[in-house]
Amino acid sequence: MSTIKDVAKLAGVSVATVSRVVNRSPRTSEKAIKAVTEAMEALSYRPNANARALVSQTTQTMGVLVGDVSNPFFGAMLKSIDLVCRDQGKHLLIGNGYHEADSEREAIEILINSRCESLVIHSKGLSDQDLTKFCKEVPGLVVINRQLDEVPERCISLDNYKGSYLATEYLLNQGHRDIAYICSEHDIEDADSRKQGYRDALAAHGVSPQEHAIACGYPDEQGGEKAMRDLLSRGVSVTAVAAYNDYMAAGAMACLEESDIAVPEQVSVIGFDDGLISRYMKPRLTTIRYPIQPMAEQAARLALQLAQGSSPESSPHVFVPTLVKRNSVKPLTH
Amino acid sequence: MSTIKDVAKLAGVSVATVSRVVNRSPRTSEKAIKAVTEAMEALSYRPNANARALVSQTTQTMGVLVGDVSNPFFGAMLKSIDLVCRDQGKHLLIGNGYHEADSEREAIEILINSRCESLVIHSKGLSDQDLTKFCKEVPGLVVINRQLDEVPERCISLDNYKGSYLATEYLLNQGHRDIAYICSEHDIEDADSRKQGYRDALAAHGVSPQEHAIACGYPDEQGGEKAMRDLLSRGVSVTAVAAYNDYMAAGAMACLEESDIAVPEQVSVIGFDDGLISRYMKPRLTTIRYPIQPMAEQAARLALQLAQGSSPESSPHVFVPTLVKRNSVKPLTH
DNA sequence: ACATGCTGTGTAAACGTTTACTTTTGTGCC
DNA sequence: GGCACAAAAGTAAACGTTTACACAGCATGT
DSSP states (O other), rough: OOOOOHHHHHHTOOHHHHHHHHTTTTSOOOOHHHHHHHHHHTTTOOOOOHHHHHTOOOOEEHHHHHHTSHHHHHHHHHHHHHHHHHHHOEEEEEOTTTHHHHHHHHHHHHHTTTOOOOOEHHHOOSOOOHHHHHHHHTTTTTESOOOTTOGGGOOOOOOOOHHHHHHHHHHTTOOOOOOOEEEEOOOOOHHHHHHHHHHHHHHHHHHOOOOOEEEEEEESSHHHHHHHHHHTTTTTOOSSEEEHHHHHHHHHHHHHHHTOOOOTTTTTEOOOOOOOGGGTTOOOOOOEEEEEEEHHHHHHHHHHHHHOOOOOOOOEEEEEOOEEESSOOOOOOO | OOOHHHHHHHSSSSSHHHHEEEESSSOHHHHHHHHHHHHHHHOOOOOOHHHHHHHHHHOOOEEEEETTTTTTHHHHHHHHHHHHHHHTTOOOEEEOOOHHHHHHHHHHHHHTTTSSEEEEEOOSSSSHHHHHHHHHHHHTTTSOOOOOOOTTTGEEEEOHHHHHHHHHHHHHHOOOOOEEEEESOOHHHHHHHHHHHHHHHHHTOOOOGGGGGOOOOOOHHHHHHHHHHHHTTOOOOOOOOEEEEEHHHHHHHHHHHHHHHHHHTTTTEEESBBBGGGTTTTSBBBEEEEHHHHHHHHHHHHHHHHTTOOOOOOOOSOOEEEEEEEESSOOOOO
């Protein structure tokens, strides 16, 4: 692969002149531009981004850590971030953490080593302490989907508690009283918050707590199916089910269908996330919208601002989920 | 951010020794390892990947161009690639092309400039000529989902023609004769191949061509809905519909449902891709499996082998799609 | 004719590493 | 104690750029 020296030699100028042409410096003659352009073309010259980064001390790159690129949730997040970046002439280096502490740490280190000046991190595996440390080390680092008490100004998160409260309250308002909750077996903050939102909503409406009506599973379709089957086989009688996320809701619906229980006629189901699939299920899933796109956009902007040292515009750091009414919930009729 | 010199100074050794410790060279004393490790910790030293790449002439990075990260199809592709890479200690630089020639070109150039030694490119916008040129410039570049006549050994693709033929043939075998085709309005090779597969399957079964039963739209749900509405409003009478992809099939089903036409009882529908949503639709979608995961894995392996100059193991370059029978197709009964 | 200023170009240092080569230190043996 | 040799550490060049600084050429104004 040819270098700037090769180009300079062929064009009969110095490397400085080539650099000036490449970077469109105003101090260059037409003649030089022509000679250099032709030489670059002839050698199919590609400026080495690493050398450039080294001397100019900037990579124009944002690093992003996601859980798993194949999950459409992260796809949506990445797209929002990419749109902000492309608008600002930055590009993206992406790492997958697979929700596992060591992978996450390693991926973040790669991003830092690559000298990404801004970072958006989605981590479920690392401790608050680890993440806080990274925040302090890298000025342009923003954490999404998590709340760190020591550095709240670096976090963009969702009010998970409120989302679940909202979902449960909606079921209550539709007359339901026997409401099960299908939760994630992962020991992470958002799972707890969502479960607590459910509990508190029940309590606030004078419905006694129903711990036996809570079942856990891996937060995917199989997990939802398993949890619902647990509930059914334990003889828990319910008229509505709230789930940790849409996938678990889908699994629960599949299980109910297999058991010849009609949704929403006999049992109402509500999800969480408003992901891609919620629109394609039938009945279309009533759910809680996780506004990942504006959140990701906000996170990207914040990371960019922090990285360039400008004081970030004040804007919301905790987003609120909203109810999306579709067809999987029906009022309870006697 | 501290450099290797800072570490050397603090540890009281030379930069070479620090480098040796960082790279786990065997020629280092316990004492040096300890001193350097402590200094690195104290300064939170991060080896600069750009400087490293510059001198060692390798980045350990694979570049990937996808259409749009938010599309689960590309998510699945990226995941397969990431799994291969992580296994080989490489990491990923990702660009979005948004199916637009200029964006694709720009993204590829960024990947090349960043000195990714291996590349997996999914392009719909660039011409065969452009792509072939890139292939010749970068030894470790592999094109996925496209067939370039000049460099077939660099391409991993799907037999789209066969997939569509298969789909149409299955409908014919179920007794259908009046079969519409919903195609993509994009002027790209795979759209043409799929349309032709449909036509040829009809012809092979002695069914006269039905050009009036072909409708086009943007290859998403809205496009499918629009195309189906076109068909219906033109008074085309059909008992089955084959679609360019699952999203268009979903749109067609939504349109049929609105018109009180039952799927599959009155009209059968078959998709293409076997994407995420096909499992969640109801009736669950009968479709053609696009084996993107093995294909992406293969592409990644090939790119890696080409990049390191080893002669690639011979393995399939053209993959064959298969039929996935679910519930959206029913035999025609009179 | 000469100082002045402007434009375009060249020279060389710097960025943070790795590594070939050289030098120093340490060990065991006679 | 002196020597041979191995092990460990240091020196400096190289990777491919950018850019401060210096300088040449030339037009301008006096």
